Amino acid sequence: MKEKMIRLNVNGEIYETRVDVAVTLAEFLRDDLGLTGTKIGCNEGECGACTVIYNGKPVNSCLVTAAETDGGEVLTIEGLAGEELHPLQQAFLDAGAVQCGFCTPGMIMSAKAILDQNPHPTREYIRKNMEGNICRCTGYNRIIDSIMLAAERL
Ligand code: FES
Ligand code: FES
Numbered sequence: 258m259k260e261k262m263i264r265l266n267v268n269g270e271i272y273e274t275r276v277d278v279a280v281t282l283a284e285f286l287r288d289d290l291g292l293t294g295t296k297i298g299c300n301e302g303e304c305g306a307c308t309v310i311y312n313g314k315p316v317n318s319c320l321v322t323a324a325e326t327d328g329g330e331v332l333t334i335e336g337l338a339g340e341e342l343h344p345l346q347q348a349f350l351d352a353g354a355v356q357c358g359f360c361t362p363g364m365i366m367s368a369k370a371i372l373d374q375n376p377h378p379t380r381e382y383i384r385k386n387m388e389g390n391i392c393r394c395t396g397y398n399r400i401i402d403s404i405m406l407a408a409e410r411l
Pocket of ligand 2: 354356358359360393
């Protein structure tokens with residue numbers, strides 16, 4: 258097993274640790290840091306359940322190794338809320354966009370990346386930019402409703 262020392266900012270906290278170079282960022286977050294809000298679905302870049310924001314951009318954390326993120330900054334769903342839920346989290350609840358919830362953390366992180374880039378997106382823009390996030394429960398309309406709602410509130 259080959260290891261590498263990494264220094265990584267996760268949700269504002271610095272972690273300096275050795276990682277197996279084969280371990281993905283998703284596994285590292287969940288197994289080493291206990292941040293289990295990031296979900297692993299397909300584990301091959303197809304479902305978006307593992308989406309986190311890495312250096313300001315949404316990434317599928319199952320496709321990146323923890324070793325590759327050395328020196329970077331990661332934001333996970335756990336880092337989003339302050340004293341209160343983040344407006345996106347609240348909007349997902351208010352608009353009924355959460356059913357089983359498995360896709361929700363990844364959806365919300367992708368939505369955050371969209372609103373960071375485009376604070377007033379159209380439904381079409383959201384739909385296009387959320388194509389990598391799969392939900393088996395909601396049919397997507399309520400997810401888009403909630404992102405529109407969060408955009409209004411933000
Ligand atoms: S678990 Fe990473 S894209 Fe599905
Ligand atoms: S709420 Fe169940 S997969 Fe999206």
